[in-house]
Amino acid sequence: MLSIFRDHWQINRKVTLTYGLRWERYPFPDKDNTGINRYDPATGNVITGGLSGVPRDTGAKSGLASSCPASASPIVGTTGQ
Numbered sequence: 018m019l020s021i022f023r024d025h026w027q028i029n030r031k032v033t034l035t036y037g038l039r040w041e042r043y044p045f046p047d048k049d050n051t052g053i054n055r056y057d058p059a060t061g062n063v064i065t066g067g068l069s070g071v072p073r074d075t076g077a078k079s080g081l082a083s084s085c086p087a088s089a090s091p092i093v094g095t096t097g098q
Contacts, residue, residue, distance in 0.1 A: 018041065018044070019039070019040070019041050019042075020040045020041075021037060021038075021039050021092070022038045023035065023036070023037030024037060031097055031098045032095060032096070032097045033095065033096045034093075034094075034095055035092065035093070035094040035095070035096065036092060036094075037091075037092040038089055038090070038091060039090045039091075039092055040088070040090075041087065041088050041090075042087045043087065043088070050067070051065055051066060051067040051068055051073070052065065052066020052067040052071070052072070052073030052074055052075060053065075053066050053073075053075055054066075055075045064076075
């Protein structure tokens with residue numbers, strides 16, 4: 018999911034400043050009936066989430082933190098003639 022909020026300000030006839038905020042959400046990948054498949058190099062096994070008591074996310078993390086898997090970035094630019 019991606020949202021961009023942007024505006025511009027014409028400083029004078031030849032220079033325009035563009036500014037805004039870009040927000041992206043990184044949801045954890047998932048399938049219909051089971052969670053994700055993940056290879057565990059420590060054991061050499063492929064772990065399938067949602068089966069045999071394994072959590073759907075297989076213990077992996079996604080995004081900045083599990084409580085807030087999103088990122089916001091500023092947008093700044095200028096245009097001149």
